[in-house]
Amino acid sequence: MKVFIGWRMAKAIGPDHKINLATSWQIVNDKALVNTIGWYCREFKDPMMVDPPAWFKSFCVCEILVQFPFFFVGAYAFFKGNCRWIRIPVLVYGTHVATTVIPIVSHILYHDFSTGQHPGPSTDKERYTLAAIYSPYFIIPMMMVLRMLFSSEFKRVTTMKGNKKTK
Amino acid sequence: MKVFIGWRMAKAIGPDHKINLATSWQIVNDKALVNTIGWYCREFKDPMMVDPPAWFKSFCVCEILVQFPFFFVGAYAFFKGNCRWIRIPVLVYGTHVATTVIPIVSHILYHDFSTGQHPGPSTDKERYTLAAIYSPYFIIPMMMVLRMLFSSEFKRVTTMKGNKKTK
Numbered sequence: 001m002k003v004f005i006g007w008r009m010a011k012a013i014g015p016d017h018k019i020n021l022a023t024s025w026q027i028v029n030d031k032a033l034v035n036t037i038g039w040y041c042r043e044f045k046d047p048m049m050v051d052p053p054a055w056f057k058s059f060c061v062c063e064i065l066v067q068f069p070f071f072f073v074g075a076y077a078f079f080k081g082n083c084r085w086i087r088i089p090v091l092v093y094g095t096h097v098a099t100t101v102i103p104i105v106s107h108i109l110y111h112d113f114s115t116g117q118h119p120g121p122s123t124d125k126e127r128y129t130l131a132a133i134y135s136p137y138f139i140i141p142m143m144m145v146l147r148m149l150f151s152s153e154f155k156r157v158t159t160m161k162g163n164k165k166t167k
Numbered sequence: 168m169k170v171f172i173g174w175r176m177a178k179a180i181g182p183d184h185k186i187n188l189a190t191s192w193q194i195v196n197d198k199a200l201v202n203t204i205g206w207y208c209r210e211f212k213d214p215m216m217v218d219p220p221a222w223f224k225s226f227c228v229c230e231i232l233v234q235f236p237f238f239f240v241g242a243y244a245f246f247k248g249n250c251r252w253i254r255i256p257v258l259v260y261g262t263h264v265a266t267t268v269i270p271i272v273s274h275i276l277y278h279d280f281s282t283g284q285h286p287g288p289s290t291d292k293e294r295y296t297l298a299a300i301y302s303p304y305f306i307i308p309m310m311m312v313l314r315m316l317f318s319s320e321f322k323r324v325t326t327m328k329g330n331k332k333t334k
Binding site: 111 | 263270274276312
């Protein structure tokens with residue numbers, strides 16, 4: 001979990017948002033960044049990153065407005081430890097992030113990219129490879145949700161007298 | 168909330184899933200239903216309902232696999248009343264449903280439908296009208312989430328002695 005939070009923090013304050021901004025709104029003009037995007041899009045045939053459709057852009061906005069601020073809250077709670085108040089925020093965050101990945105993976109696996117302006121995955125191998133790149137954003141948030149739901153570390157504690165306490 | 172749950176239940180067990188099934192997988196052959204879809208798509212220019220893209224289909228699958236079963240759980244809890252255990256499930260459900268509407272509304276407002284096979288919204292009025300049709304699926308789940316987060320009916324009760332109790 002800590003690795004994921006740290007990774008997402010690095011991603012949030014690092015090149016990822018710049019990539020989203022650069023590709024979606026063309027406001028970043030950085031040669032190395034443009035080269036990186038070009039390499040990624042050629043290598044993994046990800047047309048969403050070079051020419052994001054409107055529905056995909058909405059997730060970039062969510063990432064900046066919702067997920068980015070939460071990274072700091074989540075990172076603080078996870079690194080500090082013993083913060084049971086993080087349970088509900090992580091449940092909401094994890095459900096939100098996991099849900100955003102469902103249409104992306106569905107688009108990668110089933111959309112016909114042959115008519116698009118930019119190269120997209122066409123073979124099963126290409127589709128599965130690109131889906132695998134996005135899959136951690138579904139798997140890890142789901143793991144976080146399941147941990148918050150079922151881990152005794154974050155659930156209510158029932159005392160011997162039958163009173164239920166929360167920290 | 169009860170009205171929303173009831174409406175979604177009626178929607179789930181009523182024509183909506185049939186519409187999704189009919190349009191997405193062509194397995195329902197009901198003349199009245201096809202006419203209804205045709206009328207809706209002409210009247211409100213909703214190409215997603217007549218020819219859903221892959222990412223939109225994934226939400227139909229979510230609706231059948233996740234949201235449909237939850238309707239009964241939610242309906243039971245809300246109609247019975249005083250069920251504090253519904254808080255976490257509704258938080259997850261509400262966040263999930265609200266998140267699914269974000270890309271749909273973004274697609275409606277910003278996608279260029281002029282190149283599509285089916286008529287889509289082109290003017291601002293048409294886009295706002297279609298977005299308004301989908302907006303209750305964002306607004307009401309968000310209201311449910313906010314209620315679960317902040318309503319004293321579902322939150323922990325702090326006693327005079329400072330002990331935190333949950334029912």
